[in-house]
Amino acid sequence: MSPAAIVPQSTQTAPTANTGPNTAQVAQSHEAPVYLTTEPDASFDWKISLKNKVVAITGANRGIGLGIATVCLANEAKEIWSLDLFEPGEEFEALSKAHPKRVHYVQCDVTKEESVIAAIDKIVAHSGRIDGMVANAGMTKHQPALDFDRPQLEQLFNLNVFGAYFCATAAAKKFIELGIKGSIVFTASMTSYRPNRAAPSAPYGGTKGAVRNMAHTLAMEWAKHGIRVNSISPGFVRTQMTYYVEKAPDWNLKMQYYGGMPRLADPKELGGAYVYLLSEGSSYTTGIDIPVAGIVGAW
Numbered sequence: 001m002s003p004a005a006i007v008p009q010s011t012q013t014a015p016t017a018n019t020g021p022n023t024a025q026v027a028q029s030h031e032a033p034v035y036l037t038t039e040p041d042a043s044f045d046w047k048i049s050l051k052n053k054v055v056a057i058t059g060a061n062r063g064i065g066l067g068i069a070t071v072c073l074a075n076e077a078k079e080i081w082s083l084d085l086f087e088p089g090e091e092f093e094a095l096s097k098a099h100p101k102r103v104h105y106v107q108c109d110v111t112k113e114e115s116v117i118a119a120i121d122k123i124v125a126h127s128g129r130i131d132g133m134v135a136n137a138g139m140t141k142h143q144p145a146l147d148f149d150r151p152q153l154e155q156l157f158n159l160n161v162f163g164a165y166f167c168a169t170a171a172a173k174k175f176i177e178l179g180i181k182g183s184i185v186f187t188a189s190m191t192s193y194r195p196n197r198a199a200p201s202a203p204y205g206g207t208k209g210a211v212r213n214m215a216h217t218l219a220m221e222w223a224k225h226g227i228r229v230n231s232i233s234p235g236f237v238r239t240q241m242t243y244y245v246e247k248a249p250d251w252n253l254k255m256q257y258y259g260g261m262p263r264l265a266d267p268k269e270l271g272g273a274y275v276y277l278l279s280e281g282s283s284y285t286t287g288i289d290i291p292v293a294g295i296v297g298a299w
């Protein structure tokens with residue numbers, strides 16, 4: 001079966017509870033929504049690949065975003081665009097040099113919706129399409145919950161939650177406009193499930209809980225457009241954000257108790273999960289989170 005769109009066989013009936021006359025009328029007046037199916041067509045080769053795909057990754061100038069970009073390129077992505085606030089450094093330039101014309105940077109502040117929209121427009125003007133959006137840019141702050149003031153909280157929520165939301169909605173609008181069955185992936189965190197036992201960061205965990213949670217509802221809302229929305233929850237990854245972890249004097253002792261793999265991840269070790277969710281190999285995967293966290297008991 002490979003029609004462009006499918007219509008559910010039967011119209012959903014209203015739930016039995018709480019069904020007064022008004023609810024029944026509303027249910028009857030609703031037409032069955034038309035769903036754009038994500039099922040690949042008969043020519044699909046079932047290889048997990050990003051061939052021909054143009055992918056935007058926020059905060060890909062360094063750290064996890066750069067690792068995701070590297071693995072996307074290794075898996076045939078046509079182009080990677082880093083949407084980042086700051087100018088790229090040496091690491092990004094090296095990746096760009098290694099993959100001529102496939103790696104691009106566009107200056108963007110994800111906390112400003114108009115900046116995200118402009119960046120996506122620039123990608124489409126250059127490449128004619130956009131297939132994936134990885135809402136990855138984020139920050140943390142480690143200090144006791146009682147010490148946070150409002151500006152600090154706003155900074156965290158503006159970047160991690162509002163920024164991710166603007167990226168997802170701007171990408172979804174563009175996918176719909178272009179008729180592209182796009183994939184959106186959020187970088188959440190293991191702190192969205194449980195506390196980071198290595199450093200106090202209650203507001204950060206709250207932002208990442210919000211990110212992981214919004215993927216569920218966006219996935220539900222946008223399935224009819226053929227847009228999939230998922231998240232990935234990294235554990236400890238070696239980036240500037242985790243500068244403190246291995247320097248802790250009790251690191252080795254903590255490792256004994258945490259169990260699992262007593263080391264931080266290289267950002268590239270997350271990449272396969274992102275490639276999977278961005279590819280059509282995951283055409284029936286939406287609304288889930290994939291935890292990638294080798295240090296098992298740190299959360």
Ligand SMILES: NC(=O)c1ccc[n+]([C@@H]2O[C@H](COP(=O)([O-])OP(=O)(O)OC[C@H]3O[C@@H](n4cnc5c(N)ncnc54)[C@H](O)[C@@H]3O)[C@@H](O)[C@H]2O)c1
Pocket residue numbers: 058059060061062063064065083084085086108109110111136137138139140159163187188189190233234235236237238239240241242
């Ligand atoms: N490092 C970890 O162990 C870890 C664990 C779990 C989740 N995460 C999440 O992974 C994501 C990436 O983290 P990282 O460790 O690579 O951090 P990082 O600080 O190394 O990289 C963050 C990138 O985001 C960019 N950025 C910051 N503000 C921006 C803005 N307003 N607009 C656009 N870009 C902006 C930065 O310039 C930088 O390139 C974050 O969302 C973080 O919360 C990291």
